[in-house]
Amino acid sequence: MTGSGQGGAGGHDAKRADAVEMAAGRLHGGAAELDAAQGSLGELAGFRSGFVTVVGRPNVGKSTLVNRMLRTKVSITSASPNTTRTRVRGILEGDGYQGVVVDTPGIHRPRSALGERLNETASAALHDVDVCILVVDATSAIGPGDRYVAACLPDASVVAVNKVDRASPTQLLGQLARASEELGLERAEYFPVSARTGDGVAELVDHVVGRLPPGPRYYPAGTVHDVPEAFHLGELVREQLLRVAREELPHSIACRVTEWDPPYVRCEVLVERESQKAIVVGRGGSVLKAAGIAARRSLPEGTYLDLVVKVERDWQRRPDVIERLGY
Numbered sequence: 001m002t003g004s005g006q007g008g009a010g011g012h013d014a015k016r017a018d019a020v021e022m023a024a025g026r027l028h029g030g031a032a033e034l035d036a037a038q039g040s041l042g043e044l045a046g047f048r049s050g051f052v053t054v055v056g057r058p059n060v061g062k063s064t065l066v067n068r069m070l071r072t073k074v075s076i077t078s079a080s081p082n083t084t085r086t087r088v089r090g091i092l093e094g095d096g097y098q099g100v101v102v103d104t105p106g107i108h109r110p111r112s113a114l115g116e117r118l119n120e121t122a123s124a125a126l127h128d129v130d131v132c133i134l135v136v137d138a139t140s141a142i143g144p145g146d147r148y149v150a151a152c153l154p155d156a157s158v159v160a161v162n163k164v165d166r167a168s169p170t171q172l173l174g175q176l177a178r179a180s181e182e183l184g185l186e187r188a189e190y191f192p193v194s195a196r197t198g199d200g201v202a203e204l205v206d207h208v209v210g211r212l213p214p215g216p217r218y219y220p221a222g223t224v225h226d227v228p229e230a231f232h233l234g235e236l237v238r239e240q241l242l243r244v245a246r247e248e249l250p251h252s253i254a255c256r257v258t259e260w261d262p263p264y265v266r267c268e269v270l271v272e273r274e275s276q277k278a279i280v281v282g283r284g285g286s287v288l289k290a291a292g293i294a295a296r297r298s299l300p301e302g303t304y305l306d307l308v309v310k311v312e313r314d315w316q317r318r319p320d321v322i323e324r325l326g327y
């Protein structure tokens, strides 16, 4: 595949410059690149598969990108950091290959037992990975948070510079240059993408698929994700509640399905304090009701969703509750 050769003396900088230039050309008119990728796919004998992990600091758009790559919603997203609490595996499938794409919580400096747990989950997902995708935000400076994550990654990682829909061409070029200088990933490949619009995502997917080694089919054909249905439902409810949550509330909300007897489903919404309960329930139950209606749109027709809000004091700091919630 492209440019991941071995470095001669002084070759690294030139190679990085090449990589940046290539990435800049990729967004529009990466057709040759695509042909090459498809060509090499055609020559393959046997099945290829592997694990693709998506990492980055919180809120850069990892989950949105994973959903876009898989063309289906496997992971919930929101404007507040640390939305993703578990390792979510989605299956990227095509002719002769299967990639297991792992969305992770953002790696960050932890402030609670939950935060520590999220870091452990993300770091654990880095073992035995065939392709690492580091997501950075095109619209905000590469910072210590990005360098911290990059330091855990193999040199030949893939860097997705996301949110290009909001970046000017100059800003994007600057960001590509800075990413190649500051992340310390000598053999990285760079892809400007917009997880929101889908721009550049096909090129990224082709590249990733091209890097999958020979391997078995890990999941039955047609599998979309490996998240248990009940857990996924809780996540869909939490996603809707995050839309109305402000300040510290997003971290305090957890959802768990306590009865699963389709079409009847009972889902508990945990918060940490009475004052938060009032916000989540809303005046006359309006907030909870709206969240239920919105979540039901992603559920099978006729699902009866019973939402109950409960106060579980300071659960975020209690390892036993975190464990019970499946995080």
Ligand SMILES: Nc1nc2c(ncn2[C@@H]2O[C@H](COP(=O)(O)OP(=O)(O)O)[C@@H](O)[C@H]2O)c(=O)[nH]1
Residues within 6 Å of the ligand: 056, 057, 058, 059, 060, 061, 062, 063, 064, 065, 076, 077, 078, 079, 080, 081, 082, 083, 084, 106, 162, 163, 164, 165, 166, 193, 194, 195, 196, 197
């Ligand atoms: N403008 C823009 N916003 C994006 C893009 N990708 C993600 N976002 C937004 O960034 C926020 C964080 O996204 P999310 O996928 O939850 O980030 P994560 O914490 O890295 O998984 C959400 O509000 C997304 O809608 C993008 O390509 N463009």
Ligand SMILES: [Mg+2]
Residues within 6 Å of the ligand: 062, 063, 064, 075, 076, 077, 083, 084, 104, 105, 106
């Ligand atoms: Mg996420």
